[in-house]
Amino acid sequence: MAIFRRLIWCLLVAVVAPAGAATVRICVQNIDYYPHYDFSKLPGRGYAADLFALFTAKTGVKITLLPLPVKRLQDNPECQLVYPDNPQWHSAKGEQQPLYFSQSFTGIIGSTVVRRGEGHIELSAIRAIAVPRGFTPDHLLAVQQNYSFNLVEVSDATAALQMLLKKRVDAADVEWHVAKYLINKLGQPDALEIGRLLPLASVGFHLSSRDHGELLRRFDLFLLQYQSEVAQLKARYQLQTVEQLKINIVEPQSPAPSDQ
Structure with a gap:
């Protein structure tokens, strides 16, 4: 058993050890999605920015970030790696070209948020849901x-939450951690909750690449070796899973037919 552990350690060192002047170019979304990430301005901030900095500190591999609009991230020769990405987004489009993915760095909770006290409202009672421009709410569609x-x-997530608070819509499609951060900025930290009977998506954020699977394996081994430090980063940014929040993903049922 001791020999096996030593072999694993040697493998980790071989792949994760400092690599001198090696540099990895990661194309990222040029939007503010804090606390997950905010790459609207470099060097960026949030969990992903700190995670990439930790990767460099532990491995010696330098990272160059290239913020781009979402539509320019894929099939871009400038991008060695892309973040964030998820296999589901590609399978939904019917893409056939092989793509490599890292392990999940973290997960998002694509929640339908409502006003405090309305957490058990049913979808049949919802008339309007605010959706930030540029985001495709597949779980609602x-x-x-x-x-x-x-x-x-609406223009962005803040506008969606403001419409909800002003009762111009019944719900807003905003990722839960993002919603918590923004609602604190608006000075109403307890004004919202997750609609527990409304559509919700739990999706992992991965690195992806068309041609650099070996770089993704390096990130996977980094996540394994430094899982304690990664967990501390998630705790710093208060990133939680649906299990930690004790939320069940409910499949909405079709409404009963009317007698009329």
């Missing part, structure tokens, strides 16, 4: 045809 709610596109 999948059930929209069976219900009568409208998706109201």
Whole structure:
């Protein structure tokens, strides 16, 4: 057993050890999605920015970040790696070209948030949901045809939450950690909660690459070797899973047919 552990350690050292002047270029979304990340300005801030800095500190591999619009991240020859990405986003488009993925760095909770005290409102009672421009709410689109709610596109997540607080919509499609951060900035930290009977998506954030699977394996081994430090980063930014929040992902049922 001791020999096996030593072999594993040697493998980790070989792959994760400092690599001198080696540099990795990661293309990232040029948006503010704090606390997960904010790469609207470099060097960036939030969990992902700190995680990349930790990777460099522990491995010696330098990272160059290239912020780009979401639509320019894929199939871009300038990008060795892309963050964030998820296999589901590609399979939903029917893409056939092989793509490599790292292990998940963290997970998001694509929640439908409501005003405090309305956490058990049913989807049949929802008439309008605010959606930030540029985000595709697949978990809402999948059930929209069976219900009568409208998706109201707004400029960003802050605008979506403000519409909800002003009762201009019944809910807002905003990732839960992002919603908590923004609602604190608005000075109303206890004004919202997750709609526990409304559509919710739990999605992992990965690195991806078309051609650099070996770089992703290096990140995977880094996550394994420094899992304690990674956990501390998640705790610093208060990133939680649906299990930690004790939330069940509920599949909305089709409404009962009317007697009329």
